[in-house]
Amino acid sequence: MRRPAPDRLGTGIQRRRTAPARTHGRGHRPAPRIRRLPPRQRLPHGRLAEPASLNTLGEALRRHGDISRALDHHRRGLEICQAGRLGLPPDLLALYQAITLRHLGRDYAALDQWHQAETPLRQALALFEESDAPALSGPTQLELGRALRHLDRRDEARTAVRAALHTLTTHHHPRQAEASAQLRTIDNSRH
Structure with missing residues (x-):
């Protein structure tokens, strides 16, 4: 019996390979079956899902003009990164914190609040340069x-x-x- 494909993103969702006969109109590739993994089998990097999702949602909100909600999402993402409770390597956590700070700076810039934009952009730049x-x-x-x-x-x-x-x-x-x-x-x- 084949083993399930690994959960490379650490999301707790794993694709299982199915018999080649089930192609569902997608050529020769089989349609994957999704199953949820028990929490103990999830990779620690799956813990990045919340700050990554908050950043993505915040960016989408900013692009659609809802900057106050974008700020809320990015502030929450920054809180999560700064808490450091994700159990991630410090360099990876610093990179996510830098990405979130950059988003905050862009949010303030979108509001023409240039003084508020400067600080998170400088902090993000320092972390990006530190992370090479x-x-x-x-x-x-x-x-x-x-x-x-x-x-x-x-x-x-x-x-x-x-x-x-x-x-x-x-x-x-x-x-x-x-x-x-x-x-x-x-x-x-x-x-």
């Missing part, structure tokens, strides 16, 4: 530069956006054009 996550630090540098530009701190904004442009270009990130445009905006707004 340039794919995440580059966009955060860009968002910090944008906040600093709105606070009329052009020299700091220029430095942050130049660093973002360098990181984004080095890693072929799709937001490099946005960083170039932001740098032009800062340079064109000189007094």
